Amino acid sequence: MLEILAGLFALSISAGFVGALSGLGGGVFIVPALVIVAHMPMRIAVGASLISVVATSAxxxxxxxRDGWTNLKVAMALECATVTGAVTGAYLAGVVPVVVLELLFAAMMLQSAYFSLRKKGDDILSKGDALAERLDMFGEIPDDMGQMRHYEVIRVPQGGLLMVVAGLMSGLLGIGSGALKVIAMDYIMHIPLKVSSATSNFMIGVTAGAGALVFLARGDVSTTLAAPVALGVTAGALSGSRLLPKIRVESLRIVFVLILVLIALEMGWRAITGI
Amino acid sequence: MSKADEDRILRVWTPLLLRTILIAAISVMAIGLLLAYTYAPGYYVLRYRAVQHNQLIGKEKFVGLVDRVLSGQPHAVLTIGLFVLTLVPLARVAFCFLFFIKERDWTYVMLTAYVLIGLIVGVVIGRVG
Incomplete structure (x- = not known):
């Protein structure tokens, strides 16, 4: 038993650690690690991953x-969209063929790799649209000089639509879909990047929680696997986020992209060859 | 209460709620693994190998779960740990829902109610789907 636990901890701590450093979350790394290295069935890996994503998000x-980066109102409004997607996705995960899940996973990894490579400055708006104002979706962030800057939000329905897709992917594949969530908030709704990342992280708990509940209720969660994986991913993510301010992540970016592309190829290959 | 005060209260209580439940869940799961290692390491390995072959043996049932936890059955303790962990988002949304009712912020009462219903529908779909 000790060897199994040591192996699971090694995998999940590394996945949580790399997930926190890359900003993509542990899910995109723990699912392939469990499938490829620990020889776990895809659905069981997805169930265990969803549980661990809930823990790391919290x-x-x-x-x-606490420090004010998360925009709580944006999170709570958009969670309606992600929960709808996540419950649908988690239901579909029980019925769609594994080969479809593996191909979708490969596609999501490539999307995350592309997301890691792109760079974009904040485009802060001082006037939001009517719906965003009705929902009190404004906030403040400190600029380079430490002065607080007010920001407003636009295009809530369009952002919400992409959030449904993010939730769907989360429920289907056991990932937090942080990359898609950040795109919805940062690109579409013009929320500053750091606020988008913090808000996405906060929302991931509910998205993954919705999926995890479907898996738990269906009996697709193995306590044997999910408990050590959740503990390991959380420990890895906490140490990763402690280290984050002290190192230059820019230099690691290319390593993350390479890992993502390699995993995408491996998952795609498994889907095609049926291994 | 002003919007700023509303935000301040949520920012104090939400992290506290998240952290407390997370620590509770992690502690229960750690105890469960320790129990499994001490009393039933062979059974753990058996279950692990079965999972690798896509078979979940010894599925935990809700009925009598608490009794099994009190008698120190490792996998019942692990199941409770996982349940507590999935309660984190549910508890957070429920807290915000009650908070917005108290503040009479009906738009957000409806939005958080939708999320809560979505989470509950998830359980129902999982059980019947």
Whole structure:
């Protein structure tokens, strides 16, 4: 038993650690690690991953919410969209063939790799649209000089639509879909990048939680696997986020992209060859 | 209460709620693994190998779960740990829902109610789907 636990901890701590450093979350790394290295069936890996994503989101959100980075109103409004997607996705995960899940996973990894490579400055708006104002979706962030800057939000329905897709992918594949969530908030709704990341992290708990509940209720969660994986991913993510301010992540970016592309190829290959 | 005060209260209580439940869940799961390692390491390995072959043996049932936890059955303790963990988002949304009712912010009462219903529908879909 000790060897199994040591192996699971090694995999999940590394996945949580790399997930926190890359900003993509542990899910995109723990699912392939469990499938490829630990020889776990895809659905069981997805169930265990969803549970661990709930834990890392809660752990990381504590500081972000307390320090004011998370936009709570944006999160709560958009969670309606992600929960709808996540419950649908988790239901579909029980019925669609595994080969479809593996191909979708490969596609999501490539999307995350592309997301890691792109760079974009904040485009802060001082006037939001009517719906965003009705929902009190404004906030403040400190600029380079430490002065607080007010930001407003636009295009809530369009952002919400992409959030449904993010939730769907989360429920289907056991990932947090942080990359898609950040695109919805940062690109579409013009929310500053750091606020988008913190808010996405906060929302991931509910998205993954919705999926995890479907898996738990269906009996697709193995306690044997999910408990050590959740503990390991959380420990890895916490140490990763502690290290984050002290190192230059820019230099690691290319390593993350390479890992993502390699995993995408491996998952795609498994889907095609049926291994 | 002003919007700023509303935000301040949520920012104090939400992290506290998240952290407390997370620590509780992690502690229960760690105890469960320790129990499994001490009393039933062979059974753990058996279950692990079965999972690798896509078979979940010894599925935990809700009925009598608490009794099994009190008698120190490792996998019942692990199941409770996982349940507590999935309660984190549910508890957070429920807290915000009650908070917005108290503040009479009906738009957000409706939005958080939708999320809560979505989470509950998830359980129902999982059980019947």
């Amino acid at each position: 752990g990381a959100s504590v500081a972000f919410v």
